[in-house]
Amino acid sequence: MGPVKIMEDVYEQHLDLGLILISDRLIQKHKMLSFEKIRYGKMVVGVKKESPLAKKRTVKPEDLIHETLVLYDDDYIEQYVTETLSKYGSPDILFTTNNTDAIKNAVKRGMAVTLGIDYSFSNQQLRERDIVMVEIEEGEYERVYLALVRHREGQATRVGKEFVTNIKKHF
Numbered sequence: 001m002g003p004v005k006i007m008e009d010v011y012e013q014h015l016d017l018g019l020i021l022i023s024d025r026l027i028q029k030h031k032m033l034s035f036e037k038i039r040y041g042k043m044v045v046g047v048k049k050e051s052p053l054a055k056k057r058t059v060k061p062e063d064l065i066h067e068t069l070v071l072y073d074d075d076y077i078e079q080y081v082t083e084t085l086s087k088y089g090s091p092d093i094l095f096t097t098n099n100t101d102a103i104k105n106a107v108k109r110g111m112a113v114t115l116g117i118d119y120s121f122s123n124q125q126l127r128e129r130d131i132v133m134v135e136i137e138e139g140e141y142e143r144v145y146l147a148l149v150r151h152r153e154g155q156a157t158r159v160g161k162e163f164v165t166n167i168k169k170h171f
Contacts, residue, residue: 007149013151017156020147021075021144023144036147037145037147040144043116043136044117048130051113051132053113054132060137072116117146148167
């Protein structure tokens with residue numbers, strides 16, 4: 001589920017806790033929920049290692065407007081494209097999917113580049129020798145965090161506590 005649906009389900013106490021990507025601005029909007037930041041995330045672009053972008057240490061958002069994009073289906077990535085990239089023109093999106101293999105293959109073949117949060121590229125499924133991660137300069141775009149979300153009035157279960165401990169060890 002996306003972060004909005006997870007927060008709704010936590011608020012309605014259908015879920016004990018969730019793991020989401022969120023900004024400080026959104027944290028301030030949801031006073032009935034408790035957020036624990038686990039890790040700061042940076043926006044990066046994944047490119048074929050032979051791409052001219054792969055040779056750069058960082059790229060600016062406007063450098064991406066002439067690239068064809070394949071995107072993971074995520075609210076934050078959609079928001080980034082809409083609020084940041086669209087300032088420089090109309091983004092060329094080949095497709096959006098939750099199928100990471102399809103994204104990886106499109107990038108490896110040089111058909112497109114992809115966007116994501118840096119720690120998502122450390123996932124073994126996306127990390128490939130043929131794909132290079134290049135940091136996108138932040139500019140005015142707000143920081144995001146991987147965070148645990150709970151209802152302020154909810155009680156932590158034993159299983160929930162174990163889950164939180166394991167998530168913290170992982171990140």
